[in-house]
Amino acid sequence: xxxxxxxxxxxxxxxxxxxxxxxxxxxxxxxxxxxxxxxxxxxxxxxxxxxxxxxxxxxxxxxxxxxxxxxxxxxxxxxxxxxxxxxxxxxxxxxxxxxxxxxxxxxxxxxxxxxxxxxxxxxxxxxxxxxxxxxxxxxxxxxxxxxxxxxxxxxxxxxxxxxxxxxxxxxxxxxxxxxxxxxxxxxxxxxxxxxxxxxxxxxxxxxxxxxxxxxxxxxxxxxxxxxxxxxxxxxxxxxxxxxxxxxxxxxxxxxxxxxxxxxxxxxxxxxxxxxxxx
Numbered sequence: 001x002x003x004x005x006x007x008x009x010x011x012x013x014x015x016x017x018x019x020x021x022x023x024x025x026x027x028x029x030x031x032x033x034x035x036x037x038x039x040x041x042x043x044x045x046x047x048x049x050x051x052x053x054x055x056x057x058x059x060x061x062x063x064x065x066x067x068x069x070x071x072x073x074x075x076x077x078x079x080x081x082x083x084x085x086x087x088x089x090x091x092x093x094x095x096x097x098x099x100x101x102x103x104x105x106x107x108x109x110x111x112x113x114x115x116x117x118x119x120x121x122x123x124x125x126x127x128x129x130x131x132x133x134x135x136x137x138x139x140x141x142x143x144x145x146x147x148x149x150x151x152x153x154x155x156x157x158x159x160x161x162x163x164x165x166x167x168x169x170x171x172x173x174x175x176x177x178x179x180x181x182x183x184x185x186x187x188x189x190x191x192x193x194x195x196x197x198x199x200x201x202x203x204x205x206x207x208x209x210x211x212x213x214x215x216x217x218x219x220x221x222x223x224x225x226x227x228x229x230x231x232x233x234x235x236x237x238x239x240x241x242x243x244x245x246x247x248x249x250x251x252x253x254x255x256x257x258x259x260x261x262x263x264x265x266x267x268x269x270x271x272x273x274x275x276x277x278x
Contacts, residue, residue: 067093071105076260081106109260116259118174126182129170133162134190141190142197153245159190160249164256175259183253191246199230199237 067088074084081102088098118126137159144152160183167183168175200221207216219226230237 067091067101068105071102072109075106075109113260116175118171118176118178122171122174123178123182126167126171126174126179127186130163130167130182130186131189133166134159134186135193137162138190138193138195139197141194142201145194145198146201151239151241153241155194156191156242156245157248157252159194160184160187160252161256163187163190164253167253168257171257175257177259179257179259180254183257184250187249187253188246191249195237195242196227196230199233200226203229 071084071088074087084106085098085102088102089095093101137155141152141155141159144155163186164183167179167186171179200219203226204216204219207219
């Protein structure tokens, strides 16, 4: 019994040592595995967090429409792309999204602005087309006043509309300050023509009443006497209401062929590279 007890006492610790050795190795392996799993989980969480942040920074359709108007307004004021980009980032847009968005809008606006620029030939065509529309509108206005006996002041506005569309159509859809100026000048000419035709018919009626039909038939439409009489009696021909209609005509002639009116600011990098190349 003692021998057996001694054997058990001797062999007991050895067995314990042998059992502990494999347990330590397994624990090390398990800890390494656990750390790898934890690191992978951390990476996944970080990745998901970044995706969520990017999604938060992504723009909805409504925000894109609003920001598009904002970017166009900034370009019209002459702001540089870098400044607009920084502003969008400050407003909460992602850096990559803001840069891509500003570049796309800027290139589109620049392309549209270039397409609106009329050539010299188109400016001449717009002048001719708008002037023809002004003459037609003015003469038609005078005939209507003579036929109806009413002033029909809104015809002045109609002349402005005709000149606006005629100038833009003659310039093949081109717009801008040059076409707008042509439309305004033509509309004023058309209004003067309309007033002159109206005055000429009134002058003829006065001459018929005083001197008869024969005397009135001798007055030519473009005679110097008729033109001089129109200029000297201009105050009696034009009323305050006419000034209102003329203002509306000018507004229509200005707005119809109105372009973007955008001045694209030069990029500093492009300027510096050009100087370096020179």
